[in-house]
Amino acid sequence: MQTKGVLGQLIKDLCYLPGVGAKTAQRMTFYLLQHDRKSARRLAETILAAIDTIVYCRQCRTFTENELCEMCSNKQRDTSRICVVENPADVWSIEQARVFNGLFFVLHGRLSPLDGIGPEELGLEQLEKKLASGHIKELILATNSTVEGEATAYYLSDLAQQHHVHASRIAHGVPMGGELEYIDSGTLAHAFNGRTKI
Amino acid sequence: MQTKGVLGQLIKDLCYLPGVGAKTAQRMTFYLLQHDRKSARRLAETILAAIDTIVYCRQCRTFTENELCEMCSNKQRDTSRICVVENPADVWSIEQARVFNGLFFVLHGRLSPLDGIGPEELGLEQLEKKLASGHIKELILATNSTVEGEATAYYLSDLAQQHHVHASRIAHGVPMGGELEYIDSGTLAHAFNGRTKI
Incomplete structure (x- = not known):
């Protein structure tokens, strides 16, 4: 009925929401x-205002209402470090953790040749220009730890090397408060391989 | 940030959704x-179209885009039986069960003196006019089985009696497929008190 x-x-249109x-x-x-x-x-x-006014930041490609996002227009931030993430939501998560004071670069996806997503779709030309500027000291790779995320991180570390920029990958392991009993074996393997001296 | x-x-406005x-x-x-x-x-x-066009049906007070809802404007339906429910969502549920071919009456709430909700707020004057018309054979009370829903059903059965209309209450008991082990004791008590001969 x-x-x-x-x-x-x-009802049908609300189903569009995740x-x-x-x-x-x-x-x-x-x-x-x-x-x-x-x-x-x-x-x-x-909703209408958001989809009409929110655009990509000209520098880092995250969501913003202005030409430059909050981070890129903040003079206090360390412009020599760039953290690469897949989505604007990742920028939020990292900002909420208050753990990073550099700038971001949002790919809006990950390398996925099968889906036709190559370096061009991810704006890597823009990122390469920054790397070539000589101003960047570190490229922090915070893509997701999926197969495609890892491949993208690998590709980007290669790119950094070409421009003599130090690249690093965020650590993967047992989450804080996590009990070993409930951790999947892939994460455990990562945690063992990535062990550090204390 | x-x-x-x-x-x-x-983000704040989306939190308004239940x-x-x-x-x-x-x-x-x-x-x-x-x-x-x-x-x-x-x-x-x-959303804008819905909040601008959806009104209450003139006869049964459910949601409709027109003056009369689908049910009230359907000549095939049994106009001598009225099912009273608390919300338009209840009308949908009953319609989807295809169990009732009469008309509805939506209270948009339940009697709740503490919240200042009396007979007037529920449109009972309108319902009473229907009962007084002499055309109604049965008033089916399908308010929720909460304390207030039961009190509302009791009040309405009284109203029906005054107009010599037969009132009935939908059965409450063990749901189909329900296992006794997992049924709460209130429902079980209802199921025993409402047992029927087979």
């Missing part, structure tokens, strides 16, 4: 209509 | 911006 009409359309299935979308639909509609309108208007 | 700006606003916390909202925000923005725009526009 009523799966035509605007009600059905709203992690939202038909049942959740139905609950959201009734919630949006039943409770204060002003908040629902504000949500819709914010 | 970046919790000001339109990005932070979008079941969405800060972390999920953040993931949704990046998803909306990173993937095809046309779908994101359509979602926002559908």
Whole structure:
């Protein structure tokens, strides 16, 4: 019933959100209509504002409303270190950890020849220009530890070497508070191979 | 970081959706911006269309785009039976079960004197007019089996009696496929008290 009409359309469109299935979308639909509609309108208007105003930072390709993002326009940051990540969400995670004071470079993906994603799609030409400038001391590779993420990190370390820039990879191992009993064997193998002297 | 700006606003506004916390909202925000923005725009526009066009059905108070809902405008339905539910979502659930061919009446709540919700807020005057018309044979009470839902059902059965209309309450008991071992004792008590001859 009523799966035509605007009600059905709203349920269908809410399913576009990640992690939202038909049942959740139905609950959201009734919630949006039943409770204060002003908040629902504000949500819709914010989505429109965001997709209209959010662009890529001209320097690091993360999301920003301006030409340069918060980090790139901050004079306090160490411009000689660049951390390469796959997504803008990764930038957020690292910023929230307050662990890095350099600049970022967002690939918006990873090398994946089968999907037709090569160096050009990831803006690597732009990154190479920075590396060639002679100003960069370290390239920190924080791509995900998937097969493609590792391959991308390897490719980038090669690129850094060509320009005599020191490249490093973030450590992979047992997460803080993690119990060995529950850690998968791939992570454990990484943790053993990457052991450091104490 | 970046919790000001339109990005932070979008995360905050998405938290308005039921079941969405800060972390999920953040993931949704990046998803909306990173993937095809046309779908994101359509979602926002559908929300706006829905809150602008969806009104209460003039007869049964469920959600509809027109003056009368699908059920009330369907000449095939049994107009002598009315099923009273708390929310439009309940109408959907019952319609999806294809178990009832009569009309509905949506309270948009339940009697709750402490919250200032009395008969007026639930549109009971409108329901009483229907009962008084002499055309109604049965009033099926499908309010939730909470304390307030039960009290509302009791109040409505009283109202039906005053107008010599037969009132019934949907059965509460062990759900189909439910194993006794996992059923709470309140439901089990209901199931025993409501046992029928076979």
